[in-house]
Amino acid sequence: MAVIVFAPVTFNLAETTRMIEVARALGPSHRAEFMGYEHDFVHLISDAGFPYRALEPAWTAAQRTQALDFDQGRAIRSPFTRELVAARVDAERRLIRELGASAVVIGSNITSLLSARAERVPLFYPVPFALTGPQVAQTRRMHLVHGSGILARAADRVATTAFRWLYTRAPVAPRAFTSVARANGVPPLRTVASMLEADVNLLTVMPWELDGYDLPDDYRRVGPMFAHIDAPMPSVVGELAAAPEPLVYLGLGSSADRRLALAAAEVLGDLPVNVVAPIRHYLQPADEVPPNVHVTDLLPAHRLGGLVDAAVLHGGQGTVQTACATGVPFVGLGLQPEQVWNIEVCVGQGNALRVPPKRVGKPDFRAAVERVSSDPAMREAAARVRREFAREDGAAASARLIEAAVAS
Template identity: 30%
Template sequence: MKTLLFAPAAYNFAETSRLVDIALACRDRFRVIFASYGGDFEWLITDHGFPLIFMQPRLTPQKIERLYRIMRWESVNHPFGLDHLTERIKGELAWLKALQPVAVVTGLDLSWPVTCRVAGLPLVWVAQTTSLAPFWFSPLAFWPDILDYRPFRLLPQRFLNYAARYLMHFNRIIMVRFNAAAYLFGARPFKGTEFWEGNYTLLAEPPEFSGLTDLPSRFQFIGPLIARISRDIPPEIENMPRDLPLVYFAMGSSGERQIIAEILRAFSGRPYRVIAPVKKLLKGLPADIPPNVLVTDWLPAHKVNAMARVSVIHGGLGTVMTACLAGTPIVGVGMHFEQEANLECAVRKGFAVRLRKRRFKAVDVMAAVDRMIDDAEAHRRALEFKKILEKYDAPAAAARFLAQTFGD
């Protein structure tokens, strides 16, 4: 049986759960092995019995926080120093030699693209259209919140949206260190945005989501790929009074703590009850939890979100697809450009409100929730899109593609 190596960024819940779901669908066709540099979600891998290689050097909590700051464009630093990057590549090459996989599957583990190019091994990204060049070079592109400074607000929005496509050229700066590492190992440099696409890209969404369908064959839509934690709904949620509408408030693993705390405070006294699996994100931050809010650890979101009338989320593709599969309208505050774009896709479908992070006010979130709770048209459109998503089996589609491409 051929070997597939899965390499998630295990500090990110959505990515780790995506790759685990695909691996579960592949385990009868491939010998599946995982490799991780650390993170809070390695248990998702080991709980399903997959062998896990603990790669070195390990990511510390400080380095993980730095990676999140870079992803949110709060820092212009490179994710890795050149020495650190080359150490990772050497270790990865050694494991590739030992395991002899037919391909590596990743989503955000950023040294593997270089390693696979050096080794001449196919790389499969699991991503979404909103993080890739075809989206940002299309008419769907828009000016991201990170650059929503007051002087830019004086310019016409149409002009800014057109200018957004040129932001992709900043990728050349990010590539300098990765290309330096590739050069050290005798590999050709990455051109354009090919670093982020690999040999193939599995898109964890249906083509109906972004509407961007005219893509090269190396891009494969597989449908919505969401986390389905095999846990029961906790009794405190099952037994919540149903005298008021329920709101589901989730910020994935990348939500900003200060924004979360402000939204929690703003829920106080509102005419709804709130389920908020944000406990881990609040760690170390004093927060006043109103009586109508239940803060929890990670939940089986696919079950709990379906209980709610509205979802308040950060716009990660997993949380967006979970809300869509629950048939609930969305109020979103994106933490970075890809999440903003995911929310914009839902806005265009008529069942979401996106609030700009740089103009964030908790009172605006509450106003949007009040509006969406009673918006019959938004609920109708959300349920329509839910029916489209329910036709897909993303893990099976991904496994089928991998078997056809790399299997016997």
């Protein structure tokens, strides 16, 4: 029986659930083993029935905040010290040897790029197309500057050119990934793009997202992949769906923050809608939200089709694809360039609007929510996108590619 090691960042909801979906799709001759460092979403792995190995060293709360700020471009310092990277690579190499792993499937756990290659085990990465090397290298406008006017488009092209150089050519990767790579006999990681590229990159996107792009041989489109959380739907969702007011879903994933969650809830509280909001993990005990905003824990969002009328999302690929697959038009905020791109793809399809997170307290956010809740054209577009998504199974396609590579 071939052992496949899954290495998500386990405080990232989207990639933890993405790994679970691929593991579920593996055939019976393959055994999935999960590893990770933090504990936030490990319960989802255990609930899905997969064994989990907790490795060390884990990040402190301050290091996690620093990592998130680094990922979203708010900071230039990262928590990847040489000591931490070296210790994690050693721990991962020991686990790969202990399990006799035939392949490693990663999320954004960068140290696996070194440990799997050092152990000469094939490395797979189910990943959005946004912010991959080919996407950044070939995209004229990354939507880094919001707006559709001449000046905004020109400014965005300039920003995109600078971003492209910084991302694909500048040696800005933390130095630890060069020194530890050399110590383990593998090529160093120098650019941001090199930190996000495996031996085989499985693009979890729809065909239209790749229109006009040329893909290298180590990139394969597999299709959408999003969470199917095995949890009961809270009864309040059905009650709110039966009410005469539109029902809005507020989903901010695991990469937003308390300030944004409260700001969005406050604006939605002023609208003639009901809101179901799985944002409890962001709030403090003393926080209050408007009475029409019903805070919950994580929901089986893939079952919200036909229950909610619209959504407000942070823009992570998992939440965006869940909305697409369930036919729900949405307002996307976009906290970093990959999320902005995910939203803009849907804006092009007609089932979404984008409002920058800094505008959540402004009238344009309110107007966008009102439009996605009531515009028949957006509902029609969302229904068309849902039909297209029904033909796709990114997890199964990924599993078949991994199995074929292991067999060969």
